[in-house]
Amino acid sequence: SIFRARSRKLGRAVALKLPRRVWLGWRFAERMEEEREILGALEHPNIARLYDAGIAADGQPYLALEYVPGIPLDAYVNTKQPPVRDRLRLFLLVARAVAHAHGRMIVHGDLKPSNVILRDGEIPVLVDFGLSGRHLRPGCGTLEFCAPEVLGIHDPAFRPTPQAADIYAFGCLAYELFAGKPPMSWPARVSPATSVPFARTRPEKPRAS
Numbered sequence: 462s463i464f465r466a467r468s469r470k471l472g473r474a475v476a477l478k479l480p481r482r483v484w485l486g487w488r489f490a491e492r493m494e495e496e497r498e499i500l501g502a503l504e505h506p507n508i509a510r511l512y513d514a515g516i517a518a519d520g521q522p523y524l525a526l527e528y529v530p531g532i533p534l535d536a537y538v539n540t541k542q543p544p545v546r547d548r549l550r551l552f553l554l555v556a557r558a559v560a561h562a563h564g565r566m567i568v569h570g571d572l573k574p575s576n577v578i579l580r581d582g583e584i585p586v587l588v589d590f591g592l593s594g595r596h597l598r599p600g601c602g603t604l605e606f607c608a609p610e611v612l613g614i615h616d617p618a619f620r621p622t623p624q625a626a627d628i629y630a631f632g633c634l635a636y637e638l639f640a641g642k643p644p645m646s647w648p649a650r651v652s653p654a655t656s657v658p659f660a661r662t663r664p665e666k667p668r669a670s
Contacts, residue, residue: 463589468525471512476588478524503567507558509578509588529586534634535574537582538641548638551577551585558587559631568623572630573606574637605643606630 466477501511509527516522534551537543543551555577562569569576569590576589608629636644644665 465528466525468512471525474528475512476509476526476528478526478589479521503562503565503590505558505561507554507584507586508562508590509586511590526588526590529578529580529588531578531580531582531586533575534577534579534585535637537579538574538638545639551579552635552638554585555587555634556631558585559627562590563624563627568627569630570623570627571603571606572627572634573603574634577634605645606633 464477464479466475467473468475504510509529511524511526513525514523532540534555538548559569559572567590569587571589572587576587578586578588580586606629608626611626633644
């Protein structure tokens with residue numbers, strides 16, 4: 462869950478992310494320190510900053526990220542219906558932000574339109590980099606934007622990379638940016654028996670919304 466809060470330490474509004482406590486058993490303290498070092502050094506005008514990360518006195522892990530006021534990219538596209546030229550501008554700015562992170566061997570892990578906020582209605586800012594880092598975590602992310610290898614669906618001979626999964630998700634983000642909807646709408650219930658053939662289904666040829 463993510464909440465808007467005010468940091469006494471920083472003296473500013475922050476986006477406070479409270480990961481599930483079940484993550485504590487996943488080398489969490491070590492990973493939190495790694496995330497603080499990696500993401501704290503990630504500076505780009507189209508990427509929200511990570512200010513702090515740690516574990517509160519009651520055991521609740523937290524991440525304090527830059528609070529970005531604005532409208533999510535998918536809501537912007539659906540309500541404003543911007544022309545293709547404006548969508549291309551947004552696409553290029555987000556692509557440069559992703560490339561900046563990948564150039565430093567950092568992946569987002571959950572690229573999707575709702576994680577891009579339009580600051581002042583025109584400047585895209587990629588948010589929610591918390592707990593991304595340099596690792597590919599199977600089963601994490603948002604289903605409609607997950608690469609097959611993240612879902613555990615791929616050729617055993619294929620060696621997935623975190624960057625490749627991010628690029629797949631960015632392709633899905635771009636599809637929705639121009640078409641106004643995700644490339645595929647997954648069934649309400651997904652089981653191992655249905656996920657493999659569905660994940661291999663080709664998406665509909667997009668039309669600009």
